[in-house]
Amino acid sequence: MTANHILVVDDEPQMRNLIRIYLKRQGYLIYEAQNGIEALQWLNRQPIDLVILDIMMPEMDGYAVCTEIRRIQTLPILMLTARSETKDRITGLNLGADDYLIKPFDPGELVARVGALLRRVQQLNIPTPSLITRPLSFEDMTIYPDRREIHIQNQLVDFTPKEYDILYLLASNPHRVFTRDHIVEQLWSFDYNGDVRSVDNHVKNIREKAHRANLSFSPIQTAWGVGYKFQSGGH
Structure with missing residues (x-):
């Protein structure tokens, strides 16, 4: 079975490394971006099945990236935030995010949420972008x-x-x-x-x-x- 392609967008190298380690153990192919601009460049040149997107980033924050992704694609978006305020999570969901996690989080929970989002797409029989050529x-x-x-x-x-x-x-x-x-x-x-x-x-x-x-x-x-x-x- 072909592996799903996941883009991790976070300006913290240690966070990207942690997420990459745990997701690669599950057989996913991981791509990394340190800011929103790099994330959109990846999406323009590589089929991506799911995006893990940090909110607080320089140059272009996660809200802006989420808005731009939703303008052209429907792939699942899991947002990460260091803020616990409900209004911040609501903002992300209203912009089109499918789920969110508050930092710090259990890596096992992130893996479970990623799997759940991808299963939701598969259960609806919608081929994911990286599997369509x-x-x-x-x-x-x-x-x-x-x-x-x-x-x-x-x-x-x-x-x-x-x-x-x-x-x-x-x-x-x-x-x-x-x-x-x-x-x-x-x-x-x-x-x-x-x-x-x-x-x-x-x-x-x-x-x-x-x-x-x-x-x-x-x-x-x-x-x-x-x-x-x-x-x-x-x-």
Whole structure:
């Protein structure tokens, strides 16, 4: 089985070393960044399955990094903080973090939380970024996960990050019906308190863009009273 790729972002070398030692024992592949700028550079050149992100860092703090990651990716984020105030943890969760740990922490607990976050993704049958290299092809549409691009009729179509995520989620599981709640659970942070009907607006936009690009089939079909599914005539 291919190992998951984990990016550890912390300005303290000793902390990065501690985390690396414990996670490598579990078979994970570890990448390190000492600040937020380096973290984003790693994410631009290497498929990462989970980010362990310290909040208090120079140049670009963890909140800013979390915001930028959530703008383009949905991978799990585990935030680390030396602050015990509830408001700091709430801020991180509201920005899109999936979990948090307060320093100092038990390394065994960190390993357990990392495993739980990755299992959550796997249980939803969503392939993690480092395990995806081959394009998904359906008739005249091809999805390139490594570049987060969708081509229709051999032309790049401009989908927003969230539109891409929804289409990729459904296309990765052809014919499987996803409820709106399930889509929100996977693609938004778990504390999302907006209207799940926002999924409908994204689906509407996806359909319109696909139609304008002359896609030969409707990429997302409605399962009335339930949700949505991906289904095409060819695979």
